Amino acid sequence: MDALLDFSGQRVIITGAASGFGKLLAEGLAQRGASLVLGDINQQAVDTLAAELRAGGAKVFSQLSNVSVEEDCRRLVDTAVSEFGGLDIAINNAGVAQDFVAFEEIDSVEWNRQWAVNVGGVQQGMRYQITQMKRQGSGHILNIASMAGLGGAPGIAAYAAAKHAVVGLTRSAAMELGPLNIRVNAACPYFTLTPMVAESPSAKVNGVEAMAATLSRGCALKRLGQPQEVANAMILLLSPQNTYMTGQCVAISGGASSL
Structure with a gap:
């Protein structure tokens, strides 16, 4: 196996692992030799x-995990340590979408949901991940943010605010932890037809194809990315050979960041 994509011996946590990017990352990293602790709110x-x-030969543990619950975030790290002896990579992927609404229609329920999961889930996860990585003297955290965290996102302002916070957490932690040999980066995808997007209320009302056609106009390639394309880019960011990148919030956007 090419050393760039060899994750043998790497001990990895993935939140939101049951679907979307989380599932694709779990499959891709398992194929490349990583040992995994998978968490998701959908335990089945x-x-x-x-x-x-595991049937394919990977070392994998799974558990119910609601990232808005601090104890669940701690248990994921505890499992990695007890089963594998440590934690090399943490992928904070779990998140919730927001349906398109006017700014003034964002209520406290939606705002609090975005903050509890998309921000709190990352911050609480990082607390325990960092504590373990400090003990080891190394580690890499990848937070899954969004293009909505790098610029304005009309119609999804609460989600954009939450993802901007994830970008801020990523950059701040990278500066703080760099001297300790702990790297922190973020992946910032454009709209991708993962289940979170394809099964959103807007997609159900307008149809997935119509929604995709509208959103595609916002990027240079004029199409939405396939989930596997985006997961492949994330795997490259996670490579154990990619050792000099930290504090970066990388757009995976089909050129949307260039417009």
């Missing part, structure tokens, strides 16, 4: 995925 789905990966 994440347990099924773990069983499939």
